[in-house]
Amino acid sequence: MLASAAEGCSPKEFLREVYKDMSIDYVKFHKMDLLCKIGVVLSDALIRELSLDQKEALEEMAVVLNNSTSSLHSDVKHQASVEEGQSSPAIFVYTLPNIVVGEICIKHKIYGENLFLVSDAPATELLSDYAASLFATGKAKQCMVGWVDALDDKWSASLAIIQEGSTENSINSLEGIFSEAQGVLNN
Amino acid sequence: MENLKQELKNFIVTHLNLEEMTAADIQDDDPLFGDGLGLDSIDALELIVMLEKEYNIKVRDPEKGKAIFQSVNSLAEFVQAQAE
Amino acid sequence: MDIHITNSGIVSAIGDNFLDTKEKLYSGQGGITQSNYSVADCENLYAGQVSKNNEELASELGLSSDRLWSRTSLLALKAGREAWSNQKGHILRTGLIHATTVGGMDISEQRYSGSISSEWSAAGQHSCNAAADSLAEDLDISDFVTTISTACSSAANAIMMGARMIRAGMLDRVLVGGTDSLSKFTVQGFNALMIYSYEHCKPFDENRKGLNLGEGSAFLVLESDASLKVTGNEPIGRLVGWSNTNDAFHATASSADGKASKKAIQEALAQAKLHCGDIDYINAHGTGTDNNDSSESHAMISVFGEQLPPFSSTKALTGHTLAAAGSIEAAISLIAMQEGKLIKAHNWTTPMKETALIPVTKEAPAQINTVLSNSFGFGGNNTCLIFSK
Secondary structure (H helix, E strand, O other), X not given: OEEEEOOOOOHHHHHHHHHHHOOOOOHHHHHOOHHHHHHHHHXXXXXXXXXXXXXXXXXXOEEEEEEXXXXXXXXXXXXXXXXXXXXXXXXXXXXXXXXXXXXXXXXXXXOOOEEEEEOOOOOHHHHHHHHHHHHHOOOOOEEEEEEEEEEOOEEEEEEEEEEOOOOOOXXXXXXXXXXXXXXXOOO | OHHXXXXXXXXXXXXXXXXXXXXXXXXXXXOOEOOOOOEOHHHHHHHHXXXXXXXXXXXXXXXXXXXXXXXXXXXXXXXXXHHO | OOEEEEEEEEEEOOEOOHHHHHHHHOOOOOOEEEOOOOEOOEOOOEEEOOOOOHHHHHHHOOXXXXXXXXXXXXXXXXXXXXXXXXXXXXXXOEEEEEEOOOOOHHHHHHHHOOOOOOOHHHHOOOOOOHHHHHHHHHHOOOOEEEEEOOHHHHHHHHHHHHHHHHHOOOOOEEEEEEEEXXXXXXXXXXXXXXXXXOOOOXXXXXXXXXXXEEOEEEEEEEEOXXXXXXXXXXXXXXXXXXXXXXXXXOOOOOOOOOHHHHHHHHHHHHHOOOOHHHOOEEEOOOOOXXXXXXXXXXXXXXXXXXXXXXXXXXXXXXXXXXXXXXXXHHHHHHHHHHHOEOXXXXXXXXXXXXXXXXXXXXXXXXXXXXXXXXXXXXXXXXXXXXXXX
8 A cells, every 4th residue: 555645736735635635634734844744644545545453453553754854844944933033832843853753643543663764865675674674573563664755845755554464565665655756645 | 802802812723723713713711722622732832922922921831821721711811911 | 682782982961982971970060051052031051061162073083174064963973983993894784873853953053044154065964864974984884874863762763773683684783873962943942842941950850840951972882793703892781672662642742641651661671571670770761841750750650660770860960962862871871880880860859749759869889780771752752772781
């Protein structure tokens, strides 16, 4: 299962429309920064597609995400507010890249392992190996992995949920996912 | 006082990015936190920032914020009292 | 398969290197002082600053003065080189896993406000992975290099990941750790969250008013049995347990009952095949905030009950070093085991009414064979590590 979103679309309005279309109904969504909104929308799309058994096991799912700009999108806004002499707590909250993982976990009550990696390009092999290692050591039976990157109006994101023992658990699949920077959101 | 309450409701909606809500949706005695508007601790801090920015009122203790931000009524009473 | 720790490098407010830290850790002085960071309501905030400025660090490292370096990179290079100083052998599969949240923000914020001249090399230092890239190049590590950024548990996660990769047979040895430097960005941010104490922080104290930030860097070198045969290094400790959970409660606060922290502690114990009674000392996360210390206390009580080992937070000595905390406190845990002395809860006087817990109040000699180190980060990212002799 995979979901990826188109790069270069105007973010706020696009995501607002997707939020409505998907009937996400989560008040906190509108307070999130761009990175988190993208992560929540894509992860929602994936989680909805899970089987009942998989949904019931959601709280043990691992989440390992990756990007190149960290939280720069919100960092710049926070820096601007520091310069103006009035820092906004609501902006500062989002000046860490792993908050997108946190927001996904909060929304879906996921208590499993979670990690965020920063690298110039998608760390495809590492994410695949990491998921495999979690499965092999019994730490998780499903693992959400992916790339979520956003800066100003440019963004690219691709997420997947890998199941233990699934044929999708392979480098080739993940490479295919990450190369789809110009994909469309799958419902 | 009514004008102040209306103004506060507008500020709540704009400062807290309450996109699915308008000022008209907020009743004077609705609990702002918990089950009411579902605001959380970060929203409380943003309201403290709002008080400073819009009314030049400094709330130094976030714990005091709980009583002040119970509802639009309590918030308006607080702002009014500071002005006197 | 054992995960051997064969060296450590550290620079923080309480020491210039590992030996210096060992001497100063028990001196009673601590490294938190009134800094030159100010916010609207308070000038000269308490913070744990590394005593050397950037020019001194760059000079000590023999770095070119032709380029600007971020303080994060400088601190990482210093501690990284120290940790790597007894390494040899190029046939080993070698990795570097670094962790940071500030990255080059310390220099970017100066460029943003125009206080230093805009320069290409400084822009290249901003990214979170810049320090790792610089360190990897400096130490000629190329098999595997990555950067983790998960708030206050970052370095602990780097250590955990390194151990995993050795156990999975992907690496023979790995340099793991984290770095964060002080910046106006983080100081203003934590003040906006109203959790920066305007007094010297007091973790686990009833009258605590928040955290003090700190800066620094620390690394461990983890080696497999096979790696030891090549390097000939003597282990100074072992990493025996690790775990990571998500609190799934709030982006910047821990749940009141510390459920996920409890889970993290229990999973680390299970992974290490240890029982509660096997832990000789807990180096707590203990930031000094109302929320963390309460949540963490409840988690510790619910795991250990009557068997709660001696515990303390060392953040009143170093400040909260954010991404570096996990590795700085790992190095401190190693020192506690080596010295056989519990670390006193600096600046603590009054137990929290809700728990009545009393941290270590005397640096008594103790048999410290096994230490639990907690690192609980924003975004609900909780990591526990267990070290032993």
